[in-house]
Amino acid sequence: MFDEDLVKVLDETDVLAEMIQQSDIYQNYLSAKKNxxxxxxxxxYYLTFLKSKEQYDEVMRFGRYHPDYQAVMLETRRQKRVYDMHETVVIFKQCEYELQLLLDEVVTILASSVSAHVKVDAGTPLFNQPGCGCGSGNACQCQKR
Structure with missing residues (x-):
């Protein structure tokens, strides 16, 4: 099952993972997560949001016919906004986004080095570039109309 080439590839993935873990982007992410x-x-704020989310889930069983539908919907959104706008959360989400971009770029490079036909998740921001409408990163030469 394991041949020498596979072991080499696995060793190289360990090296790549170590390089990512030593990057400033990853270190910033860890620091932001700790903070x-x-x-x-x-x-x-997060616990308050979770309590509001529980009420929201209960109300959503009945949908807009629930008597508290509007109030619970608004309160849940308000609690989520309060949490999302807290400075520590904003910094964490920015670091998380940067790390995700790095990982997406690495995956794209690896996939394209194997074959142009390897499928890569096109739902990432890396692929939301103008010019191509199919999500292949303009590899197909189609034009978004």
Whole structure:
């Protein structure tokens, strides 16, 4: 099952993973995650949002016919906004986004080095570039109309 070439590839993936973990982007992500985990205000906002989300889920069983539908919907959105706008959360989400972009780029490079026909998730922001409408990164030469 395991031949020498496969073992080489696995060793190289370990090296690549180590390089990513040593990158500034990953280190910034870890720091932002630690800050978020230690931010008591952010954690309190998150717990408040989760309680509101539970009410939301209960109301959604009945949909707009529930008597508290509008109030619960608005409160849940408000709690989510309060959490999302907290400075520590904003910084964490920015770092998370940058890390995701790095990983998407690495995956794209790996896939294209194997074959132009390897499928890569086209739902990532990396592929939302003008010129191509099919999500292949303009590899097909189609034009978005």
């Amino acid at each position: 978020l985990d230690n931010d008591e205000v952010a954690q309190r």
